[in-house]
Amino acid sequence: MRPPSPRQNRVVGWQSPRHSGAAVPHCNPGNTNQTAGFPMIKNQHDLTQAVLAVMQQTPDARLREIMVSLVTHLHGFVKDVKLTEDEFRTGTALIARMGQMTNDSHNEVVLMAGSLGVSSLVCLLNNGTAPDGGQKETTHNLLGPFWRMHSPRTVNGASIVRSPTPGAPMHVQARVLDTAGTPVADAEVDVWHCAPTGFYENQLEAKAEGQADMNLRGKFTTGAQGEFSFWSVKPIGYPIPTDGVVGQLLAAQRRHPMRPAHVHALILKPGYKTLISQVYADDDPNLATDAQFGVTQAVTGHFERHDTLPAARAAGEDAAAPWYSLDFTFHMEAGESRLPRAPIK
Numbered sequence: 001m002r003p004p005s006p007r008q009n010r011v012v013g014w015q016s017p018r019h020s021g022a023a024v025p026h027c028n029p030g031n032t033n034q035t036a037g038f039p040m041i042k043n044q045h046d047l048t049q050a051v052l053a054v055m056q057q058t059p060d061a062r063l064r065e066i067m068v069s070l071v072t073h074l075h076g077f078v079k080d081v082k083l084t085e086d087e088f089r090t091g092t093a094l095i096a097r098m099g100q101m102t103n104d105s106h107n108e109v110v111l112m113a114g115s116l117g118v119s120s121l122v123c124l125l126n127n128g129t130a131p132d133g134g135q136k137e138t139t140h141n142l143l144g145p146f147w148r149m150h151s152p153r154t155v156n157g158a159s160i161v162r163s164p165t166p167g168a169p170m171h172v173q174a175r176v177l178d179t180a181g182t183p184v185a186d187a188e189v190d191v192w193h194c195a196p197t198g199f200y201e202n203q204l205e206a207k208a209e210g211q212a213d214m215n216l217r218g219k220f221t222t223g224a225q226g227e228f229s230f231w232s233v234k235p236i237g238y239p240i241p242t243d244g245v246v247g248q249l250l251a252a253q254r255r256h257p258m259r260p261a262h263v264h265a266l267i268l269k270p271g272y273k274t275l276i277s278q279v280y281a282d283d284d285p286n287l288a289t290d291a292q293f294g295v296t297q298a299v300t301g302h303f304e305r306h307d308t309l310p311a312a313r314a315a316g317e318d319a320a321a322p323w324y325s326l327d328f329t330f331h332m333e334a335g336e337s338r339l340p341r342a343p344i345k
């Protein structure tokens with residue numbers, strides 16, 4: 001019989017999911033290696049040292065690193081702003097409220113993370129990694145809440161408008177390259193965006209306005225040069241929800257809730273890290289003030305206006321001018337190909 005592995009043999013009540021690869025177990029109070037006490041606390045400085053000493057006893061190395069840093073910064077923040085007791089109670093109530101507001105169709109915590117720039121920071125820190133470790137520009141971006149699995153397979157060059165939808169026609173011509181500039185052929189590309197009314201088809205408001213199931217969504221396969229293309233209508237910027245804690249923060253800071261117009265993409269191919277991206281319209285008035293801090297230079301696209309119809313579209317029943325064209329290049333990095341979980345049900 002083989003001896004147990006170090007992981008199996010380790011006495012740990014909690015370990016980082018990143019290292020364990022498993023769901024986080026509940027802490028077992030009888031399963032502890034905390035043997036050393038700490039000196040009697042006499043003041044605030046002793047307190048921080050006592051908490052850090054306990055954090056240092058965390059068996060899992062990654063969890064220990066995270067908790068020591070978290071406590072260092074959290075205690076530093078409290079001391080830095082000289083947090084009052086009233087402010088502490090208000091803050092904990094707001095955090096609790098964010099949890100209470102979160103359900104299958106809304107996540108106030110993620111919305112707050114975006115509103116504080118944390119979501120974009122994690123994205124930029126973990127992508128653009130070859131070879132400079134998060135220092136290069138990247139076409140990775142935020143997933144957002146409205147991605148759905150199983151969007152309809154669509155032929156390159158076809159339209160993803162699946163029910164009458166107002167707005168200016170938009171043609172997207174894109175390609176997928178690796179970090180060396182080599183085309184990524186046979187990649188699966190999901191695209192989705194909101195209607196010019198500001199709603200994605202899986203929002204209740206979109207159903208009320210008559211958008212068909214899977215309207216403005218499509219799944220494409222890149223060609224030999226990494227290319228894919230489609231017709232749609234030009235999306236518009238839309239506000240994030242403001243009926244919760246995030247809305248209170250934006251109001252207190254005199255910030256608008258708008259996200260600039262964008263087209264989402266999720267690109268998959270084995271051997272490459274799944275590319276989750278958004279391409280933002282360079283003519284949007286809120287490009288420089290995105291409420292979620294998602295806009296970066298690498299994912300800003302030029303939506304060129306045309307006042308005469310292309311010959312191939314002149315006879316189409318939904319042909320109209322002006323129309324817009326977007327030419328954009330996505331870059332995939334080497335890594336693991338896996339689908340995210342759909343954010344809402």
Ligand SMILES: [Fe+2]
Pocket residue numbers: 144146262264
């Ligand atoms: Fe979006």
